[in-house]
Amino acid sequence: MTESLTVMFMPESAYGPTNQCIGLGKVLLDRGHRVVFAAEASWAGRLEPFGFVEALVDLAEPDPDAEEGAAGQFWIDFVNETAPEFARPTxxxxxxxxxxxxxxxxxxxxxxxPRLREIIAEHRPDVIVEDNVVSFPALMTSDAxxxxxxxxxxxxxxxxxxxxxxSGYPMADRSQWVDFLAEFDRVHADTxxxxxxxxxxxxAPPLPPRAFMHTSPTANIYVYPRELDYTDARPLDDTWHRIDSSVRETDEDYDLPPELADRPDGSGLVYLSLGSLGGADVELxxxxxxxxxTSRHRVVVSMGPRADELRLADNMSGAATVPQTKVIPQVDLVITHGGNNTTTEAxxxxxxxxxxPLFWDQYDNAQRVDELGYGVRLPTYAFSDDDLLGAVDRLLADTDLRTRLDAIGADIRARDGVRRGAEIIERVGLDHRGDR
Structure with a gap:
C-alpha cells in the first residue's frame, strides 16, 4: 500500500478551479491519502461530504450582517457588477x-x-497544491x-x-500582439x-515579468487537451505536465426528462451553460x-445562480446547477462561455x-476551438438570432466533425488525466517526504 500523505489544496474560489481540485482530491482520497481543502469560506459544508477536511480561509473581513450566499459568491457579485465591460474589446x-x-x-x-500559515502549521501537509492565478506565499515557503x-x-x-x-487573438495573425502587451504593461505595472x-x-522568489503567480521548481500541472495545446509554438521544460482533462467523478447521475429524451427526427440535444459566473448575467x-x-432542438440549461429570474422555453429543461459531467456525454452539442473546465470537458x-466568451481566458479558449475547427466562436453581445441558430444547425449536421470528435474524445478519456494528475501530486509528496 502507498504510504499515506497529507495533501492540501487551495483552489481559487470559483467553481471551475474548485471542481477541478475536487476531482483530483477524490482520487487521492481513494488512494488512501488525507486531503485538506484550504478553500474560501463560502465553500463551508460543501467539501466535507466528499471526505475532505475543510480548513477554510476568508479573503476579506467577514461581514457579520451578510446573508449566506452561493459558493464563490464574491466572484458572482463581482462579475455581475462588471458585466457591462464584457461587451468591450479585450x-x-x-x-x-x-x-x-x-x-x-x-x-x-x-x-x-496569516490564516494560511495557521492552517499549514495545524495540518502539516506533505504537498500543497495551488490552483489560482496569483501566488499565496505561505503555500510555497512552507516545508511542504x-x-x-x-x-x-x-x-x-x-x-x-x-x-x-x-486577448482572444489568433495564432496566425500577430498584428495586434505587441500593442496588447504594451497596454497590459501600462495598466498593470504598479499592481x-x-x-x-x-x-x-x-x-517568495521574484515573480516572472507580467506574471502574478510563481512557477513551482518541482512540478507544474496544466489542464488542456493535446489537440488544443500550444506546445509546438511554446515548448515547456520538464517541470511541466499536461493532463488532457480532469473530469471529476463526484457528480450525481442525470436522467434526461422524457420530453427531452423523446425528440423528433432531425432534432439534436444541446447543453447550454455560461458557468457559475456568466450565468449571473440574466439578460444574456x-x-x-x-x-x-425557437429552434427544433431540445436544450438542457444550467441556469446559474439567478435561476429564479429566468423563464425556460417549452423545448428546455434546466436547474440552477446540473451535474455537468453527466449531462455532456448525453448531448450532441455544447453552448458555453469557454471556461476551461467546460471546454476541456466538452x-x-x-x-x-x-x-x-465573456471574460478572462474564455476569449482564448473560444479562439482556439474556432481556429482548430472544433466549434464556432460568436460575439457574445453582438450575435444575431440567425448567427446562433445557424451555428447550432451547422455543427449538428456536420457528421464528419462529430465522427472526428468522437475519436478525439475516446483518446482523451483513455489518457485518464484526473488519475495522471493525482499520481503526479502523489509522487511529488512521496519524493519530498523521502528527502526530509
Missing part, C-alpha cells in the same frame, strides 16, 4: 476588468496569508512540496510565439510591482434561452462547441 478590458480582478485577487491573498496547477487556458504560461493571454515586492517580503442568459426556444466527451 484590449479595453485590460483596464476595466483584468486589472481590477488582479487587484482584488492580490488583496485577498494578502488578507489570507509545492505544486502549481493551471486550470485556465495555458497561454497563462507566456511565450514569444503564442498570443497574449486574455505588479507592489505585488512582487510584497511576495518577496514574505520569503434569457436572450440565449429565447433564441434557442473535448473529453467529444462534443462540438458554440463558444460565447
Amino acid at each position: 484590449r479595453d478590458q485590460l483596464a476595466s476588468f483584468v486589472q481590477p480582478t488582479y487587484d482584488a485577487l492580490v488583496t485577498g491573498a494578502r488578507y489570507a496569508e 512540496a509545492f505544486v502549481r496547477i493551471v486550470s485556465c487556458n495555458p497561454l497563462e504560461v507566456r511565450g514569444d510565439d503564442i498570443p497574449p493571454v486574455f 505588479w510591482t507592489e505585488w512582487d515586492a510584497w511576495c518577496r517580503e514574505q520569503g 442568459m434569457q436572450r440565449l434561452i429565447d433564441v434557442l426556444g 473535448m473529453h466527451f467529444g462534443k462540438p462547441m458554440v463558444v460565447l
